[in-house]
Amino acid sequence: MAKYNPVTPELLEELKKVVGEANVKTDAETLDRFKTDEETDPRLMHLPEVVVWVNSTEEVAAVMKLANQFVVPVTPRSAGTSVSDGAIPVLGGIVLNMEKMNKIIEINEDAMYAVAEAGARTIDIQMAAKAKGLLYAGDPCSAESCLIGGNIATNAGGNKAVRYGTTRHQVYSVEVVTPTGEITTLGSRLKKCSTGYCLEQLVMGSEGTLGIICKATLKLLPLPPHKVDIAAVYDDLDKAVTLVPNLVKAGLEPTSVEFMDSNFLKSSCEYSEIKLPHCDEGVCYLIVSMETFNEDEVDAKMEKLAEICEESGAIDVLEADERVWTVRKNCLESTRSLSKIAQSDDLVVPVDQIANCIKRLTEEAKKYDFTMFCLAHAGDGNLHFQHMKGDMSDEAWEQQQHAFHETAYSYVYSLGGRISGEHGIGAKKVYAMEKYTDPVELAMMKAIKKALDPLDILNPGKVMNVY
Amino acid sequence: MAKYNPVTPELLEELKKVVGEANVKTDAETLDRFKTDEETDPRLMHLPEVVVWVNSTEEVAAVMKLANQFVVPVTPRSAGTSVSDGAIPVLGGIVLNMEKMNKIIEINEDAMYAVAEAGARTIDIQMAAKAKGLLYAGDPCSAESCLIGGNIATNAGGNKAVRYGTTRHQVYSVEVVTPTGEITTLGSRLKKCSTGYCLEQLVMGSEGTLGIICKATLKLLPLPPHKVDIAAVYDDLDKAVTLVPNLVKAGLEPTSVEFMDSNFLKSSCEYSEIKLPHCDEGVCYLIVSMETFNEDEVDAKMEKLAEICEESGAIDVLEADERVWTVRKNCLESTRSLSKIAQSDDLVVPVDQIANCIKRLTEEAKKYDFTMFCLAHAGDGNLHFQHMKGDMSDEAWEQQQHAFHETAYSYVYSLGGRISGEHGIGAKKVYAMEKYTDPVELAMMKAIKKALDPLDILNPGKVMNVY
Structure with a gap:
């Protein structure tokens, strides 16, 4: 693991110069509030050392420059709706809060695109498009609370992916700050392009490890009435x-x-x-x-x-x-009364393998003491199994969850599937990511991360462990 | 520029052990045949030192291992239909010919996908799909002669991109050999995925600089009757x-x-x-x-x-x-009688900027002595200007072409466009790529190329100059 320095008073002073005193908080209440996202298990939470609110791409870049200079990790945070511990600062350091960069800058009816800052709420973009008779087709189930930057970072899925694809298919270009604090725009408002590497698709879905998405140009579609x-x-x-x-x-x-x-x-x-x-x-x-x-x-x-x-x-x-x-x-919601503690899977398999997968894993689950229900975005092969602890002991629950997932993940990979269809790896599934990903592919990912973020400053401990 | 070694008798022996004696050729006639692709200007051609035909992914990997060991550059070659000097071995070394890996391995009607080796002809894939009532929607204008591996490497466009997207949108996964000679499969037959970096989209369109595409799983669609x-x-x-x-x-x-x-x-x-x-x-x-x-x-x-x-x-x-x-x-074809020597542009702009672009550049062209006609895939903003030399002197032609393109490229970038919509950068547009690409974006591309291909063995001198 990379060696980080603690956040020092000197760094805090520099941060305040960039974003203003009011946007740098180290009080206990604030730190406590940002130690988790949708994670409810206290053992997986981690306190940041400072929370910084940014107002512009330039401020994001300046914060990243400082983080590199002081060798302090940065965890970008969108709405904190991750169910994979994606917004938890697992190695401490700075939580970079994007929520104030929330402007919808443009809805262009004629050319059918929208430009929004990363902190714009997804539902607000949907509504703004709809008001002009257009459709923004990204539609995660958390659309009412989540922010577009987080959607893009995780390549969020949702209910309309069968027809329209996932979030990465709704984006023309992204303005990003690189892990070393440079600003660039990746992608362009084009329907065709064979001009160099497709970096926008690399950064999208990288869960904030290869760049911080600050602004995006989104595709709008005709709204079927x-x-x-x-x-x-x-x-x-x-x-x-x-x-x-x-x-x-x-x-x-x-x-x-x-x-x-x-x-x-x-x-x-x-x-x-x-x-x-x-x-x-x-x-x-x-x-x-x-x-x-x-x-x-x-x-x-x-x-x-x-x-x-x-x-x-x-x-x-x-x-x-x-x-x-x-x-x-x-x-x-209906399962809450059945079990206070529950865990949800986010497996994805080729569409023609859904029946096999549901049957095989439902059968497998019978070996264990937890109860398992199944919901699926069947049109795109994305399965959410809901595991309910009921009155199992903590120890049995954990041990059985682990055993089930070992079987389930191997099986899903054998079908050509993957361990996350739309929730991302976050910090929660790093172990499984490293275990089940093809070693050559994983080595390529790590080489790219190291090349773009030599000090492992940006969102370390997510997706995979580089060091 | 990286320092390469010449192809030695020792390396030739090793290559023969991998692919068989008949698949390693160094005779003058063969070398001459592979010094160019669709390029007609002898000054842009370059002789390889050896041409190697491969029969399997494992052979490709073994050749790449040898190339790294002997520090000799490798230029992968598909059908050689590049109009951007993409298949010219500009730094000599090995031309790796993929044409014998031409099997269509599977057409799966039920799950709607095809699996083909890189050397399969695009039209054969189209026909095989059609025979089962399905559509392979990749459709470059050269479909009758080009091979699927080249299509994917260049992210070829064509006539149906308005509705179906370009080649990169038709591909589920690619089996690739990395620049250092490892085999992996990037992507998977999934409609949704948030499991790590989207490496398949990075390698596709990298024009054979980040990996050699050996096999692909392609999406098939219902064929509208x-x-x-x-x-x-x-x-x-x-x-x-x-x-x-x-x-x-x-x-x-x-x-x-x-x-x-x-x-x-x-x-x-x-x-x-x-x-x-x-x-x-x-x-x-x-x-x-x-x-x-x-x-x-x-x-x-x-x-x-x-x-x-x-x-x-x-x-x-x-x-x-x-x-x-x-x-x-x-x-x-109709312009051949008007001018023996001609050059074609492949600009792409946002769809709503096509009229501006055609008008502005048609006006600009009037300043010069060449004649310029315009064809466009108007639905996706991709413009092909045909420049005809007529009876201009070589010197005036070159100087005026250069001057026109300096203006045209700046203008296209100012519209949010790019210098290649579907033909790629190849060796021909490296100068323009380096000049007009945002420096931060270009630095990211170079960092990734260096990380994955430390000796710059795979297709050097294409897309950009790393050293």
């Missing part, structure tokens, strides 16, 4: 998952295909006090959304969709009204 | 280019939007002996293709398309039959 939502009910998982390729092949371009297993369906129906059809029959639900530009197409598409669902063996096809979506949204 | 083609005729460039955003906003998703200026239209009509409407009236043509899955939609879409063309000020809207496409295809 019409929507079709159905829920298909299956008593056979294999049949359910044939739906996705069949929809795609029919050219229906679903916007989302969400899977709820029978456990989630039952618990969330009870929690929501909504009795959806078949909810006690051990069935699973696939909720399919489609969008269209032409009102005339709505009925035809609905019909085609229902036809494909029936052909794939759905025992029932319903219109997915507000009640269905309420049950879907309450899934996680 | 119906097609709508129209040609819109404009007497005003500004009006013509408003068509693209209007099509996109209407949700029409054009597959291609091709622009022909009045010069090309006239010369190609004469050459093709086809008299298209208005071809002598100084107008330009925009040819728009759209695809659809539903036969019922064909008429409605055609109508909507014609309506948008008329609203944008087209003076005529025609069905784009075979004759229109023949004229489009013969454009470059």
Whole structure:
């Protein structure tokens, strides 16, 4: 591990010169507030030595220059909605808070793009685009609280990735500060480019280890005015998952295909006090959304969709009204009463391997004492298993979680999958990242990190351990 | 510049042990054949010292290990269709010929992907997909002769990029040999991934400087069975280019939007002996293709398309039959009789800046003695200016080309554009790449290249000069 210096009064003075006294905080309450993100396990939290709020890209660059000069680690922080310990300053030092850089600078209707600072809320960008009849297609489930910079850093996924791709597909260019404190813009507002290395895609998804995203130019799309939502009910998982390729092949371009297993369906129906059809029959639900530009197409598409669902063996096809979506949204909440402590997986496999993966890992989970439910963004192969501790002892819970994940991760890699579809590695999965990543690939990642951040100043201890 | 050793008899012996005697050639005729690609200027050609044909990824890796050990540069070669001197061994050494690794390994209908070796012809992949009712959407204009490995290395564009993106968007994963001779697979057959750095996008488009692509897993899409083609005729460039955003906003998703200026239209009509409407009236043509899955939609879409063309000020809207496409295809050929020596640009600008760019640079070109015609993939902002030398002296031609490009490149960058949309930098545009790229971005590229290829063995002198 790289050797860092402690944050000294001299460094604090220099930081205050850059961002102003009010934006440099070392009081206990502030430090305590920034020791975690969505992490709830105190053993994984870590106090920063100072929290710095920045107001401009130039300030970010100046802070990074100081951090290199004083050899102090910097953890950039967006909204702190990471569930992978991505915003925890695991090695202390400076937490760099981006939340004040929150301006939406431009929504350009004609050329269909938006420019926003890293601290702009994702939902505000969505709404600003919508007000001009356009769509910003990045849509993480935490869109109401998360910030665009964090979305880009983690390559956030969400509900619309089947049709539109993940966050990295919504971005033309990013203004970044490099680990050594230089400012540059990577990428450009182009549909085609063969001019040098594609650094924007390298920095996006690097979880703030290769550069701090300060500003982004985002793609906007035409907003389809019409929507079709159905829920298909299956008593056979294999049949359910044939739906996705069949929809795609029919050219229906679903916007989302969400899977709820029978456990989630039952618990969330009870929690929501909504009795959806078949909810006690051990069935699973696939909720399919489609969008269209032409009102005339709505009925035809609905019909085609229902036809494909029936052909794939759905025992029932319903219109997915507000009640269905309420049950879907309450899934996680509904498990709180079942277990105070829970852990969520974020596995991703090729779409045609979802059924295999759900079946195999559901079977595997039966060997253990925890309870496991499954939700999936089925259209893109992204599985969230919810593990519930119930009344297990701490020791058994940890040991069994570890044992399950050893099996699950090996299996997922054997299918061509990966251990994070949309939440990132953060600090939480560094061990698994180093264990399961191909050694040549991992060595390339480390070589690049070292080349761009020789002192390992920027977000050390995330994604992998360089030293 | 890195210091290389000459290819020695000892190295030749070692190479023969790896790939077999018949696959190592040093005869004068062979060396002469591989001194160039599509480059016609003898001053830019360079002889290799040996040409090596490889049959497997393992052989590629072994050759790279030897090249590092003997400190000899390696230039990977695909079909040699580069127009940017991308396949010329500018520093001598080994030309690594990929053409024997030409197997299409798998076309998977159900999971919609193809696996092919780097030397598979792009058109063969397109045809193999089509035979199964699927689409491989990468479609460079040279698809009949180029190989998929070269397409990926250059991030080739082509005619369908408006709807489907460029080659880098068609690829799930690549099996590569690193500059130091290790084998790894970057990327995976996933729709979502937040597991470490996106190295596949870094290596793709690096023009064979960061890794040799040996095998790729490609995305296949549903093949839309119906097609709508129209040609819109404009007497005003500004009006013509408003068509693209209007099509996109209407949700029409054009597959291609091709622009022909009045010069090309006239010369190609004469050459093709086809008299298209208005071809002598100084107008330009925009040819728009759209695809659809539903036969019922064909008429409605055609109508909507014609309506948008008329609203944008087209003076005529025609069905784009075979004759229109023949004229489009013969454009470059038609200029051969006008000038034996010609040079083509490959500029790219934001789509909303095309009209400005065409007008500004057409005006600029009037200052010079060469003739300049313009073709564009208007849907994605990619402009190809054809410069014709005619009877200019060599000296004046070169001096004026240089002067024009100094102005053009600065201008294109000022619009947020770049100097290559789809042809790559190769050796030909290294000077411009180093001059116009942001210094911080360029330094990042060089740092990454040095980190992954410390001896600068793989394709040196391309994209940029590291030493």
